[in-house]
Amino acid sequence: MMMTREQRALERTLLNINRREQISRNLRSTDMRLMSGIRDVAVYMRDAKKRWARHLVRRMDDRWTTRITFWCPRDVKRALGRPTTREETP
Template sequence: MLGPSIKKKKTSNKSLLKRPFNKRDIFSSKIPQCLKTKVFEQFVLPVSLAIGLIRRPRVTQRAMERAMLGVSLRDQIRNEEIRRRTRVTDIAQRVAKLKWQWAGHVARRTDGRWGLKVLEWRPRTGKRSVGRPPTRWTDDIRRVAGSYWRRAAQGRVLWNSLQKTYVQQWMSIG
């Protein structure tokens, strides 16, 4: 069977990622490493980000990279070495870069759509521990670009130069 069968029952998100392919087929030693990397970056990564499947994306990505190379945790190979061998983009870097680009895109818009309202939304529900105010989506963007980040986003050159700083900061926190 090439893909998922259509049923009236709801299917879980986990089954969506498992069905189209078999892990043994993609991570087989017969397939070249460059093709495994391409499949991961063009299929697995976007699908997992789109359906919110991965709670701990870095752990999942590293497990998949180990499977691509055919190594286990017992082999005690450092993550940096695994990343060097697979040449796969780090999921945390990708997420941070996409978040930064989307914030800049929405800040440059002038048509008043809901995107900017989402960025400025202030959560009012839920309890946080003492000393931890509710966080907004733009709080970490403000840490890099300042309180006038929407004005900074109007200049693409400045905004793109701040992106690298944001990604590095986001990687150290996340």
């Protein structure tokens, strides 16, 4: 949310259009994005995350990122429901 708001402000600055002018010219954010030629930051971040996940899955070495991704604790069972409350120590 924060990145998209900042990106829209950057696009308006690049196009030399203020917010009032954008509203009066009935320009949507997608129209301004096409005019500026900048990719949407939220879409780019989502795609980068998927690209990194595919990269981790393809690796066949013994790095810690690969081990953590496929780690499954087999000897520990978690209790159902809310965790028990602890006593505060004075």
